Amino acid sequence: MTLVLPDEVRERLDELAGSMPPEAFAELGRRLKAQVAARRRAAAEAQFTTDSPGKLAVMLGQQQKPHLEKLDRLLVRARTEPVRAIVAEPPRHGKTERLLRVGTTWRLDHDPDCRVMMISGTKSLVEQASRWVRDELERPEAAYRVQPRRDVRAVDDWQVQGHGGGIFVGSLGSMIIGRGADLLLVDDLLGSVADAESKTMRDKAFTFLTSSFGRLEPGASVIIVNSRWHPDDPIGRLLKEQPGVWEYHAVPAIAEEHGHDPAEPDKCLCGDPWLGQHADPVGRASGEALWPERFDLDNLAEKRLLVGAYVFAAQYQQRPRKREGGLWKEDWISDRRAPALTVEQVLTLLRPRVVAVDPSASDEDTGDEAGIIAGGRNPATGDAHVTHDLSGTYTPEGWARTALVAAVELAADVVYERNLTPAFMRRAFNTAWEGLQAEATQAKGLELGYTVEPAIGTGRVELPALRPALHPVSAKVGKELRAGPVAQRYEQRRVVHNGVFPLLEDQQLTWKADDGDSPDRLDAAVHLIAFLGDGGSDVAVVESSGATVPTGAATAATSRGR
Numbered sequence: 001m002t003l004v005l006p007d008e009v010r011e012r013l014d015e016l017a018g019s020m021p022p023e024a025f026a027e028l029g030r031r032l033k034a035q036v037a038a039r040r041r042a043a044a045e046a047q048f049t050t051d052s053p054g055k056l057a058v059m060l061g062q063q064q065k066p067h068l069e070k071l072d073r074l075l076v077r078a079r080t081e082p083v084r085a086i087v088a089e090p091p092r093h094g095k096t097e098r099l100l101r102v103g104t105t106w107r108l109d110h111d112p113d114c115r116v117m118m119i120s121g122t123k124s125l126v127e128q129a130s131r132w133v134r135d136e137l138e139r140p141e142a143a144y145r146v147q148p149r150r151d152v153r154a155v156d157d158w159q160v161q162g163h164g165g166g167i168f169v170g171s172l173g174s175m176i177i178g179r180g181a182d183l184l185l186v187d188d189l190l191g192s193v194a195d196a197e198s199k200t201m202r203d204k205a206f207t208f209l210t211s212s213f214g215r216l217e218p219g220a221s222v223i224i225v226n227s228r229w230h231p232d233d234p235i236g237r238l239l240k241e242q243p244g245v246w247e248y249h250a251v252p253a254i255a256e257e258h259g260h261d262p263a264e265p266d267k268c269l270c271g272d273p274w275l276g277q278h279a280d281p282v283g284r285a286s287g288e289a290l291w292p293e294r295f296d297l298d299n300l301a302e303k304r305l306l307v308g309a310y311v312f313a314a315q316y317q318q319r320p321r322k323r324e325g326g327l328w329k330e331d332w333i334s335d336r337r338a339p340a341l342t343v344e345q346v347l348t349l350l351r352p353r354v355v356a357v358d359p360s361a362s363d364e365d366t367g368d369e370a371g372i373i374a375g376g377r378n379p380a381t382g383d384a385h386v387t388h389d390l391s392g393t394y395t396p397e398g399w400a401r402t403a404l405v406a407a408v409e410l411a412a413d414v415v416y417e418r419n420l421t422p423a424f425m426r427r428a429f430n431t432a433w434e435g436l437q438a439e440a441t442q443a444k445g446l447e448l449g450y451t452v453e454p455a456i457g458t459g460r461v462e463l464p465a466l467r468p469a470l471h472p473v474s475a476k477v478g479k480e481l482r483a484g485p486v487a488q489r490y491e492q493r494r495v496v497h498n499g500v501f502p503l504l505e506d507q508q509l510t511w512k513a514d515d516g517d518s519p520d521r522l523d524a525a526v527h528l529i530a531f532l533g534d535g536g537s538d539v540a541v542v543e544s545s546g547a548t549v550p551t552g553a554a555t556a557a558t559s560r561g562r
């Protein structure tokens with residue numbers, strides 16, 4: 001780790017580099033570095049009355065922020081009392097840097113006998129942090145009081161020279177070294193939506209966490225940082241199973257509104273129970289971003305669109321909610337969730353394959369959202385599989401093109417809802433196909449073969465002579481909506497989601513039949529699964545719960561209690 005110069009200093013140095021003798025230039029560089037270090041030290045002295053990780057962070061050129069100061073305070077307290085703290089903060093807001101890296105460096109510099117245990121769901125996260133601390137303590141120009149031992153260099157387990165302290169790390173699925181810990185730091189036990197939506201993974205993470213508590217020495221402290229993912233994530237479960245043990249700091253990316261809710265007298269406007277006036281945990285006015293220099297309100301609004309309201313509420317606002325009230329139930333999806341499939345795996349495993357489209361509602365160039373969901377049937381089990389969600393904001397030609405290319409890649413048919421005039425739909429698909437042919441002809445001139453850009457995979461896609469088959473369908477069968485029977489197939493555990501589709505699943509779990517118009521992704525998924533159910537198959541489709549199911553896998557799924 002070397003001293004990082006501010007951009008403006010580095011730019012000035014670059015300008016001077018050519019115009020000075022090398023020795024004089026090197027001397028200037030040394031002087032500037034010393035000046036920058038002195039300025040940072042002075043800033044840290046002025047800003048911090050007490051010694052803390054934040055002070056060290058500022059000396060290293062990092063920013064101090066109120067939510068990081070929360071971690072500082074906990075780290076300072078952990079030197080003198082057994083802290084049990086959970087801090088929920090949005091992703092990429094500096095918690096790993098402050099807690100595992102700077103915080104641990106600071107602690108070992110003060111207490112060289114402190115045995116720090118770091119655990120995470122991801123091995124590289126704790127190993128990189130451990131290496132960072134070791135390198136930082138060894139940095140020649142930094143004046144730390146301690147040095148790492150030179151003979152024991154393992155990044156997952158090293159000690160301070162002449163003392164008993166050091167760092168050892170553990171990650172989900174790996175053995176933890178059988179040693180006692182004085183400070184346990186837990187960072188990102190769950191790291192993906194797929195893990196968070198799987199009860200098996202949540203169980204694993206929770207067991208791993210509580211088993212690590214077995215390493216705690218008397219008087220040891222525990223600090224857990226993670227974004228929230230799910231009401232039943234390790235943080236949620238810890239708060240529920242060990243009430244009164246943990247202090248919990250939930251820091252939302254955008255400050256919430258607080259005050260007495262006139263509609264519900266026992267509630268605060270933020271949704272917490274009313275226990276008297278309370279305020280933003282880091283003292284912001286409502287609506288303010290947590291780290292606007294890094295993620296301002298526009299960035300956060302864009303994030304919300306990208307990840308969907310459900311994921312945003314959990315990870316960014318630390319308010320994971322149970323998704324319920326919709327036609328679908330969470331277990332119906334999570335019980336049958338399976339790993340994502342590549343294009344090649346889809347081609348091998350599923351037949352028939354379908355790309356279902358719920359087109360944008362207008363034929364203007366306004367860019368409404370179109371639902372495009374791909375999948376197919378597993379002929380061995382009769383189960384329907386949802387494999388790709390390509391929905392998004394498209395022009396008419398855009399969604400038609402995406403659906404057609406995806407159908408070419410998956411050797412699939414296209415099913416589309418005829419909610420617009422037949423002439424409009426024909427025109428959209430015809431225009432898109434002509435556009436693709438022109439694109440492929442041009443590519444041939446560029447010696448790329450008769451190919452177009454992919455919609456799903458990574459390589460270019462060879463365009464066949466014939467357009468994929470198109471099947472128009474209606475949202476209703478007679479007067480009945482198609483959604484009902486499709487939801488029933490989920491309830492029978494006959495539908496597999498290969499991967500996690502947060503926005504689709506959000507619509508499934510919150511939309512009710514009497515809400516009126518169903519949302520686009522849900523509609524496309526309904527057309528996909530209804531079509532697979534209607535179409536010919538190798539296995540009889542079970543539509544009522546009393547019937548027998550012919551294969552082992554499907555039987556196991558349907559006989560599970562519900």
Ligand SMILES: [Zn+2]
Pocket residue numbers: 257258259268269270271272278279
């Ligand atoms: Zn409140």
